[in-house]
Amino acid sequence: HGRVIGIVGTLKVAIESTKITLNNLAIENKKDIAIIPRVVEGAFEALMNNDIENHDKLIIDTIHDMYKNDKIEVLLLAQASMYKIEEYVKKEIPIKIFSSPRIAMQYIQHVYFAN
Secondary structure, three states, X not given: OOOEEEEEEOOHHHHHHHHHHHHHHHHHOOOOOEEEEEEOOOHHHHHHOOOHXXXXXXXXXXXXXXXXXXXXXXXXXXXXXXXXXXXXXXXXOOOEEEEHHHHHHHHHHHHHOOO
């Protein structure tokens, strides 16, 4: 059920807050998980320079590395700038992928906009 969870982000602060939340959930549910956080070096700078292609490539390369070397079973994309990558990675790597912004929007829809 995904005991090795990777978190990918372009900024350490986004990864740290997600890591804390996951740790708290694991403790509350008495589950043992391993969290593999990874800041994608250079991706934030590429995004700020409007180099979307390099931004996406750096992230995708990092995800491939995490899958191969860290044996992640679940991946959490920690930032909104990664939303396009989710569909691409789902086709390439056989792991469960979640993006924080998508999950947040689903929650808001369920809580605030459900009939």
